[in-house]
């Protein structure tokens with residue numbers, strides 16, 4: 448991937464570099480730019496509600512990932528590091544909650560006395576940080592660097608792709624509050640991984656087997672902390 452194109456706006460259909468996404472003639476009056484290569488609108492999501500983008504992300508549509516990974520960060524570049532910190536904490540909290548349920552064989556996060564629950568939850572938070580989230584992202588970053596899939600200075604974008612595509616973890620929130628089927632844990636973890644593959648494939652402009660290999664290698668270290676082990680231990 449060339450450095451020049453790495454920081455450019457993209458057509459969401461063919462990933463061609465475009466000079467702009469739209470022309471604004473007056474407030475609220477815009478004309479979408481067409482891509483020179485495929486002649487489609489470069490990014491029609493700029494006219495859509497965020498809910499449409501979310502639905503297409505859930506459906507693993509590459510165009511939605513291109514919009515979110517290339518065009519949105521470029522327009523809000525100054526907030527990228529702040530967003531990454533917040534999303535890292537959010538992901539850790541969600542994974543810690545799931546880990547707490549696993550370790551205590553609890554049904555909801557409200558089971559048991561509140562203070563012992565908080566202290567054991569903090570232990571789960573540290574465990575997830577050291578043995579779950581850090582190794583997972585570190586393996587992906589190391590392999591991306593080793594296989595020269597992206598310039599070194601783009602590690603923040605790779606992190607962003609992994610975090611943005613982990614949005615399925617948000618579905619863990621109802622799991623912490625209400626009782627749930629065990630298979631849901633496995634299903635959510637599976638969708639997080641497939642979404643990670645799609646995001647890395649789009650960002651690195653590589654193939655599905657290559658992006659899949661990245662995620663599988665990282666998952667092998669993460670295996671004792673994912674839904675499969677949770678499901679096995681509860682069965």
Ligand SMILES: [Zn+2]
Pocket residue numbers: 458459460461462463482483484485486487
């Ligand atoms: Zn195009």
